[in-house]
Amino acid sequence: MASSVMQQDLRILLVEDNPADADLLQETLEEAGVLTWTVSHVERLDAAIAAIHQEPFEIILSDLSLPDAQGLESVIGLRAAAPELPIVVLTGLNNTDIGLAALRQGAQDYLVKGQIxxxxxxxxxxxxxxxxxxxxxxYQQSAAMAASMEGIAILNDRQEYIYVNQAFLNLYGYQFADDILGTTLDALHQHSGFGSLWRWVEPAIQRDGHWRGELIARRLNQEIFYQELLITALNDGGFVCNVRDVTERKRIEAEILQTLEREKELNELKSNFLSIVSHEFRTPLTTILSSVELLQKYSHQVSTEKNQLRFRHIVNGVKRMTHLLNHVLVFNQAEAGKLPFNPVLLDVLEFCHGLIEEMQLQAGDTHQIIFSHPGSQGQCYRLDENLLRHILTNLISNAIKYSPSGSKVFVNLVCEPQAVHFSIADQGIGIPPADLERLFSIFRRGSNVGNIPGTGLGLAIVHQCVELHQGKIEVTSEVGKGTVFKVVVPVVARLVEAEGVISRKFMPVSDSIE
Incomplete structure (x- = not known):
């Protein structure tokens, strides 16, 4: 920087009302013979200010006693007009106090006339x-630090804060710098979970000169936030801290991880779907194919009973595939929000009687369905018959499927003014506790089902149908002893038709299922 000053054409503004002193100063510059200089000489403060606005200067040499400014007035006026220009004061008094006072007003130095x-x-x-x-x-660095959106602080060699910018105060919820200055790094981060933060920071700083990490911090109002902290050692033994609030970034990262996990889960579900559908279709198709082949080749050689048995195998295989396809269709409609909700006036007791009789015929003698309906006689409610059928058939068929032959399935119906309560209990294999959390997820089956066939779609469909009815479903189970599903379906109080759209008005349902 010194060499650049020596090489440039130095433009000096001399403010001196004494012509003799002005000439002496210029002669002194000539005697030095070092600088290439140009001097602009004025005698008054107002003339000096006008010259500053008209042309550039590198330095101002100014007398303290001018016709229009006495003492420090000249320094104050010049400083206001050109705050970036260095000012050297010329005084005829060998008085240190006057020189120091000029320095406090912004002058860079002072010279005593006659001793130059x-x-x-x-x-x-x-x-x-x-x-x-x-x-x-x-000044520019300080202004940048003060205006920075990033929290900046300076600590001394005892890890005490000696400077903090406004962003740092805002980050921690403080209003005044004095509330932080003098406190230590550990005191401000006592809730970070590190114990003594400095104990973690010091080895890295001694080794690398800096430490960077993410930690949980606490604002003055006790609000928790995530911060990224960089601590860098300074040459004088102090430290500078850069702090960023990364709470939003952490939230976005968590969402991205959840999305990636969801994508991974969807890929697994697709793989499971293909595997399950392939297996579930292959078994009945094999049965159908073999039965057809036997009928083609040997139908005329075997009894009518055997032929009828093979026809039943074909029919059962077709029903099984149709059932699977219906499940996939219903679930896709529900996932796409296209599963219709069409409540109609329904005698729930009569509906349940018919449904259970149908399922008892399908179960045959292997299981007994016991239906109870205390106090429910001829009561009609506006419910979606199709959704209700999906709910009950899936739950009852599961109860039969996962229960040993000869066991009982208990179906209970309770009709109340605001809702209809169903309970389906079995004496089956039960559901392991670890499987309960994701029981209603698509293609999720209990880890103890073994070779029992199934797609993992049934309970997902039940859950979707219950949600469409704005109902609730709960399950309790004990491995080896059985499972109980409780469903509450709220009653549609009335239907309001507006612009061709059916609006559903539900009676309230309590948060818990009794």
Whole structure:
């Protein structure tokens, strides 16, 4: 920086009302013979201010006693007009107090008239310009730190805060810098979970000169937030801290991870779907194919009973595939929000009687379905018959499927003014506790089902149908002893038709299922 000052064409503004002193100063510059300089001489403060606005200068040499400004008034006026220019005060009094007062007002240095030697003048000019440039850089850095959106703090060698910018205060919820200055790094981060944060930071700083990490911090109002903290060692033994609130970034990262996990889960579900559908279709198709082949080749050689048995195998295989396809169709409609909700006036007791009789015929003698309906006689409600059929058939068929032959399945119906309550209990294999959490997810089956056939679609469909009815479903189970499903379906109080759209009005349902 010094060399640049020495090489440039130095433009000096001399503010001096005494012609003799002005001539002496210019002669002193000539004697120095070091600088290429140009001097613009004015005698008044107002003339100096006008000159500053008209042309650039590197430095101002100014007398303290001017016709229109006395004492420190000249320094104050020049400083206001050109805050970036270095000012060297010329005084005829060998008074240190006056020189120091001028420095406090923004002058870079002062010289006593009559004692100015060429070397002293050049050195004073050079140092004044260099100090001014350094001060401008420091001011710009300080202004940048103060205006930064990132929290910035400076600590001394005892890890005490000696400077914090506004962003740092805002980050931690403080209003005034004095609330933080003097406190230590550990005191401000006592809730970070690190114990003594400095104990974690110090080894890395000694090794690398800095430490970077993410930690949980606490604002003054006790609000938790995630922060990224960078601590860098300074040459003087202090440290600078850069702090960012990364709470939003952590939230987005968590969402991305959840999305990736969901994508992974969907890929697994697709793989499971293909495997399950392939297996579930292959078995009945094999049965159908073999039965058809036997009928083609040997129908005329075997009894009518055997032929009828093979026809039943074909029919059962077709029914099984149709059942699977219906499940897939219903679930896809529900997932796409296209599963219709069409409540009609329904005698629930009569509906349940018919449904259970049908399922008892399908179960044959292997299981007994016991239906109870205390106090429910001829009561009609507006319910979606199709959704209700999906709910009950899936739950009852599961109860039969996962229960040993000869066991009983208990179906209970309770009709109340606001809702209809169903309970389906079996004496089957039960559901392991670890499987209960994701029981209603698509293609999820209990880990203890073994070779019992199934797609993992039934309970997912039940859950969707219950949700469409704005109902609730709960399950309790014990491995080896059985499972109980409780379903509450709220009653549609009335239907309001507006612009061709059916609006559903439900009676409230309590949060828990009794």
């Amino acid at each position: 030697q060429p070397e002293l003048l050049i050195r004073t000019i050079r140092y004044a310009i260099e100090r001014s440039q350094i001060q401008q850089v420091l």
